[in-house]
Amino acid sequence: MTGQEVLVRCEDAARTFGRGPTAVVAVHGATCQIRAGDRIAIAGPSGSGKSTLLHLMAALEKPTSGQVTWPGLSQRPPAGAIGVVFQGPSLIPALTAVENAALPLVLAGVADSAAQLRAAHALALVDATDLANRLPEELSGGQAQRVAIARVLALGPRLVLADEPTGQLDRTTGQHIIDVLLTAADELGAALVVTTHDPTVAQRLTEQWAMHEGRLVPASTARPPAGTEPRQKGRTP
Numbered sequence: 001m002t003g004q005e006v007l008v009r010c011e012d013a014a015r016t017f018g019r020g021p022t023a024v025v026a027v028h029g030a031t032c033q034i035r036a037g038d039r040i041a042i043a044g045p046s047g048s049g050k051s052t053l054l055h056l057m058a059a060l061e062k063p064t065s066g067q068v069t070w071p072g073l074s075q076r077p078p079a080g081a082i083g084v085v086f087q088g089p090s091l092i093p094a095l096t097a098v099e100n101a102a103l104p105l106v107l108a109g110v111a112d113s114a115a116q117l118r119a120a121h122a123l124a125l126v127d128a129t130d131l132a133n134r135l136p137e138e139l140s141g142g143q144a145q146r147v148a149i150a151r152v153l154a155l156g157p158r159l160v161l162a163d164e165p166t167g168q169l170d171r172t173t174g175q176h177i178i179d180v181l182l183t184a185a186d187e188l189g190a191a192l193v194v195t196t197h198d199p200t201v202a203q204r205l206t207e208q209w210a211m212h213e214g215r216l217v218p219a220s221t222a223r224p225p226a227g228t229e230p231r232q233k234g235r236t237p
């Protein structure tokens with residue numbers, strides 16, 4: 001069953017920045033798997049290592065020890081198969097929304113007309129067709145985030161990694177962005193991982209993991225003792 005296919009496997013994967021006494025262990029040995037169809041939230045405060053873990057999964061960072069593999073993906077490292085929605089604004093100011101969404105395809109060598117068509121389809125997936133010809137400066141925060149998501153979807157990823165996609169938005173707009181991500185992941189048949197420091201965002205995903213000072217911890221041990229509140233559904237990472 002494709003639902004069990006492992007897209008990313010982290011085995012004791014760690015990432016340290018710097019050397020010697022000033023070294024920072026951003027991620028201590030993390031062991032986890034992302035499977036096709038997964039909808040996972042990684043919650044944790046600022047500086048807990050969420051972005052670094054996501055970058056390890058996306059092959060944007062190499063682990064300093066342990067390993068990250070992509071058993072279910074044909075390319076290694078998995079360019080195109082994994083789409084990353086980065087933390088913070090990332091649209092090119094001089095390009096319209098549809099040009100921004102088409103850019104990764106154009107850079108990958110897709111013909112301009114085909115890239116525009118796929119970008120337009122991706123904008124439709126995030127309900128942003130009417131924004132196609134706007135420049136980033138003419139977009140609200142939520143609209144810009146939808147275009148940034150469309151740019152990732154246009155590549156047809158098997159896995160979408162969204163790094164605090166609601167971090168700079170008000171709560172209502174943030175919840176709408178989560179709706180957009182969940183719907184798009186369903187439409188594409190992609191797995192979805194969302195990092196957040198907001199528990200109400202984390203609860204929108206099927207499974208909740210947590211990062212604490214660089215350590216990936218199962219949701220059950222990050223929550224109050226059993227009996228004090230309803231148990232979260234989900235498996236240990």
Ligand code: ADP
Nearest residue numbers: 017024025026045046047048049050051052053
């Ligand atoms: P989060 O996304 O949860 O805020 P990060 O993964 O960005 O956490 O950072 C985890 C820790 O690693 C922090 O202490 C941060 O300062 C450090 N860190 C992250 N990236 C770098 C880097 N490129 N160079 C040095 N330190 C870094």
Ligand code: MG
Nearest residue numbers: 050051087163
């Ligand atoms: Mg971060």
